[in-house]
Amino acid sequence: MHMPVKPAFNPLYQQVKESLLRRIAAGEWAPGSFLPSEPVLAEEYGVSHGTLRKALNELTAERRVVRYQGKGTAVATFDADEALFRFFRIVSCEDRRTLPISEVLGAAPGKATPEEAAALDIPLGAPVLRIERVRSLDGVPLLNERITLSCARMPGIEAIPVGALPNTLYDFFQKRFNVTIAKADESITAVAADKIDAERLVVPVGHPLLAIRRVAMDIEENPVELRHTRCVTANFHYRTKLS
Amino acid sequence: MHMPVKPAFNPLYQQVKESLLRRIAAGEWAPGSFLPSEPVLAEEYGVSHGTLRKALNELTAERRVVRYQGKGTAVATFDADEALFRFFRIVSCEDRRTLPISEVLGAAPGKATPEEAAALDIPLGAPVLRIERVRSLDGVPLLNERITLSCARMPGIEAIPVGALPNTLYDFFQKRFNVTIAKADESITAVAADKIDAERLVVPVGHPLLAIRRVAMDIEENPVELRHTRCVTANFHYRTKLS
DNA sequence: AAGTGGTCTAGACCACCTT
DNA sequence: AGGTGGTCTAGACCACTTT
Numbered sequence: 001m002h003m004p005v006k007p008a009f010n011p012l013y014q015q016v017k018e019s020l021l022r023r024i025a026a027g028e029w030a031p032g033s034f035l036p037s038e039p040v041l042a043e044e045y046g047v048s049h050g051t052l053r054k055a056l057n058e059l060t061a062e063r064r065v066v067r068y069q070g071k072g073t074a075v076a077t078f079d080a081d082e083a084l085f086r087f088f089r090i091v092s093c094e095d096r097r098t099l100p101i102s103e104v105l106g107a108a109p110g111k112a113t114p115e116e117a118a119a120l121d122i123p124l125g126a127p128v129l130r131i132e133r134v135r136s137l138d139g140v141p142l143l144n145e146r147i148t149l150s151c152a153r154m155p156g157i158e159a160i161p162v163g164a165l166p167n168t169l170y171d172f173f174q175k176r177f178n179v180t181i182a183k184a185d186e187s188i189t190a191v192a193a194d195k196i197d198a199e200r201l202v203v204p205v206g207h208p209l210l211a212i213r214r215v216a217m218d219i220e221e222n223p224v225e226l227r228h229t230r231c232v233t234a235n236f237h238y239r240t241k242l243s
Numbered sequence: 244m245h246m247p248v249k250p251a252f253n254p255l256y257q258q259v260k261e262s263l264l265r266r267i268a269a270g271e272w273a274p275g276s277f278l279p280s281e282p283v284l285a286e287e288y289g290v291s292h293g294t295l296r297k298a299l300n301e302l303t304a305e306r307r308v309v310r311y312q313g314k315g316t317a318v319a320t321f322d323a324d325e326a327l328f329r330f331f332r333i334v335s336c337e338d339r340r341t342l343p344i345s346e347v348l349g350a351a352p353g354k355a356t357p358e359e360a361a362a363l364d365i366p367l368g369a370p371v372l373r374i375e376r377v378r379s380l381d382g383v384p385l386l387n388e389r390i391t392l393s394c395a396r397m398p399g400i401e402a403i404p405v406g407a408l409p410n411t412l413y414d415f416f417q418k419r420f421n422v423t424i425a426k427a428d429e430s431i432t433a434v435a436a437d438k439i440d441a442e443r444l445v446v447p448v449g450h451p452l453l454a455i456r457r458v459a460m461d462i463e464e465n466p467v468e469l470r471h472t473r474c475v476t477a478n479f480h481y482r483t484k485l486s
Numbered sequence: 487a488a489g490t491g492g493t494c495t496a497g498a499c500c501a502c503c504t505t
Numbered sequence: 506a507g508g509t510g511g512t513c514t515a516g517a518c519c520a521c522t523t524t
Contacts, residue, residue, distance in 0.1 A: 051514080066325035070491065071522060186475075190474075231433075254492080313509050315510080
């Protein structure tokens with residue numbers, strides 16, 4: 001046998017970071033509330049100011065935590081506008097960002113299809129909640145969405161009445177289930193509007209639409225949500241910055 | 244008059260970072276070559292190890308520089324596959340990433356249109372080079388591209404013979420003109436194929452296509468390239484990670 | 487004034503690569 | 506062995522917010 005190539009050298013600040021991450025994920029400090037101060041945490045972990053700082057710096061870079069000079073360090077939330085728009089990439093031609101208004105057409109429990117099971121990493125036939133909704137910008141229906149959520153990850157969500165589903169879901173996931181959406185993968189194609197798209201988005205059948213398939217993940221990179229969106233791009237477009 | 248709200252407090256490490264950035268942009272160290280070692284640079288700037296390190300850390304995070312433990316710190320290049328794919332988001336349905344093969348249909352000098360002038364931040368009518376090309380993946384024509392470059396930013400590029408335009412332009416920009424593409428903004432819409440799209444991409448007129456409009460920028464955020472792409476998304480899609 | 491995060495230093499030691 | 510980047514410490518001082 002070979003010796004391991006990476007002999008598990010784990011810097012101190014990494015260990016501290018991982019510990020803090022676990023404690024945040026466990027809910028020891030709620031989103032929005034403040035962590036103990038740096039001197040206190042350093043004392044608690046028995047490390048120097050600098051080492052603790054390096055751990056917090058990485059958590060800041062990963063947006064798990066927000067620091068306020070003179071005040072303290074808080075667990076990140078979706079409250080801020082910045083966070084709300086992080087996963088919403090549709091902007092007007094003039095680059096105005098407007099939060100769309102959702103009209104929920106229906107929400108129904110079901111059993112995971114092969115695609116849903118694969119995307120959400122759950123067994124075939126596992127319980128899911130499917131939401132259909134149309135989102136409008138400036139009063140114009142633009143987005144036709146089908147959202148699939150794993151009930152296992154958010155127990156009780158299938159019992160939420162349709163009317164109680166809020167406009168901003170990710171904010172709701174965090175407050176209600178302590179599920180923080182941290183990443184999402186999107187793949188985009190161009191398709192022709194089918195009959196349902198045409199009705200809901202008020203365009204002719206065959207009209208070109210953006211088809212966006214999103215898998216959203218929590219902090220630990222567990223997939224939480226599968227979302228299919230059909231989008232009219234007459235006066236709006238999908239905007240992304242590469243770097 | 245009010246006093247300035249931000250009294251220009253500039254940390255030392257920021258000043259060092261900006262200085263290093265200027266020296267890299269000026270070409271003092273070519274892409275791929277090594278900077279002086281950390282102790283030497285610290286001595287040169289009259290700062291401590293830690294402060295110099297913080298400056299280099301930020302440059303590393305911004306991918307301006309690559310560090311190799313035990314060897315040194317080098318100016319970043321586009322050589323690495325990772326860098327080449329950073330701005331290429333079209334992948335197959337199975338998530339294979341293949342570099343497309345370009346067929347240049349033509350390259351011609353011209354005068355900037357209003358859209359080009361606005362995007363590239365140059366005067367209306369300023370000299371530009373326009374390139375038309377079709378890119379194929381796995382032998383199938385997928386991308387119909389029109390690229391506009393400002394001649395002022397890359398003097399002499401209008402004289403490059405069409406046959407000498409390489410497959411990977413950004414790599415070429417860096418090696419030939421010391422222009423490093425650092426960022427790009429893309430906006431995406433869905434459109435119906437026009438006659439030219441249909442011919443070049445071998446699809447029926449009216450077929451839904453992705454229309455991608457990219458403005459690529461160098462290190463100093465000066466826009467360098469405007470690119471319009473029409474893309475068939477039958478077996479491929481545009482992939483992006485949100486975080 | 488006291489507490490928080492942010493910067494900076496000087497020095498020790500560790501991990502990795504080259505010779 | 507000697508040089509490079511990477512980690513860690515202890516302590517000083519600065520900037521910001523609150524009391």
